[in-house]
Amino acid sequence: MPKVVFLHPDLGIGGAERLVVDAALALKAKEFDVHFVTSHHSPQHCFVETRDGTLPVTVVGDWLPRNLFGHFHALCAYIRMIYAAVYIVFFSGLKPDIVFCDQVSICVPILHIGGFKILFYCHFPDQLLSQPGSVMKSLYRAPLNWLEETTTGQAHQILVNSKFTAGVFRDTFKRLQVQPDVLYPTMNSNAFDNTTPLPINQILAMEFPEDSVIFLSINRYERKKNLKLALDAMSELKKCLSAGEWSRIHLVIAGGYDTRVKENVEHYVELVSHANALGLTENVTFMKSPSDMEKLSLLSQCHCLIYTPPNEHFGIVPLEAMYAGKPVIAANSGGPTETVVNGVTGFLCNLKPEDFADAMMKCIKNGDVRRKMGKAGQDRMKEQFSFMAFSNQLIGIVQSLLDVKDKMD
Structure with a gap:
């Protein structure tokens, strides 16, 4: 052997x-x-x-x-x-x-x-x-x-x-x-196929209206991952939505967090402070190092993935989201340009909050668009990246x- x-x-x-x-x-x-x-x-x-x-x-x-x-x-x-x-x-x-x-x-x-x-x-x-x-x-x-x-x-x-x-x-x-x-x-799809996801309100310990739209970001708490862009895009969204519509929108930032890594500790504090300064406290939840079960549950029950790193070498999280049938909104550079098909399985955006917010708005306004893109992404993942x-x-x-x-x- x-x-x-x-x-x-x-x-x-x-x-x-x-x-x-x-x-x-x-x-x-x-x-x-x-x-x-x-x-x-x-x-x-x-x-x-x-x-x-x-x-x-x-x-x-x-x-x-x-x-x-x-x-x-x-x-x-x-x-x-x-x-x-x-x-x-x-x-x-x-x-x-x-x-x-x-x-x-x-x-x-x-x-x-x-x-x-x-x-x-x-x-x-x-x-x-x-x-x-x-x-x-x-x-x-x-x-x-x-x-x-x-x-x-x-x-x-x-x-x-x-x-x-x-x-x-x-x-x-x-x-x-x-x-x-x-x-x-x-990605090893067996984990998805053999896991019964937890309810998202149980994971986040909060209740969501039935018509909520939940965006998810999964990345380590590192500055190069550009997580601040997701918060800035949320701030842009807030300007375009009524109070009632805004109350249905939520962003979960789930990041790898290691107390031995100084940047993880510092950047987490920076992001929480930035969210507070933008008035997003009620609409953003931060998670540190979610377990495998929590991560799979979030991917299964969110409505769209936000992927903000510029020039990412490849990016495994978009594949995981595609397998879970979710559209991906990602930076138009690096590895995501080889996995995400713009306008088909998600959106490839310039690194501007306005561009990300515009793509997010399309996912908010039209559930059929989300479902169609999610299905296309799932098919693409299974065919080319299995x-x-x-x-x-x-x-x-x-x-x-x-x-x-x-x-x-």
């Missing part, structure tokens, strides 16, 4: 984590032996498959610092991944045929020592996720950026999550003569690496 070890920095509940969990589930279903190695895994902040024993997880190096005095996050992430890679090669006894790693590529040359085939999944170049800063920060990032490009190019196979990211990859890693393959993320399509492509890639390894052995 071929063994695949997944090496991931922090096994939480973000889109990158959902991708590697789904990849592991796809391989496990085809009788691959899968195992996770990570530097952090909290039972209170993870996907259920990594908590209930479905996917075995080994945590190594969690004692290593995540930052030094609030700085050097990237350097610390590199050190933690190096430590985990050394563990796999010299101490784990796992002896994988393939190591599937993502996010941080510094581990790749170390994994070569073990003679494993290495599959690297690039969600987005790490150097582009770093915020620009001072000259000193540029000097600090320069060797890390060089290492990222060099070590990424040493993987036997490189995958990216969208055509958008493939273009960014080529523009960023100019020294690499590599054409990465696109493996679109998916778990089966993802699984078949991934297994083909993994099998080709195994064939090469067998020939070399």
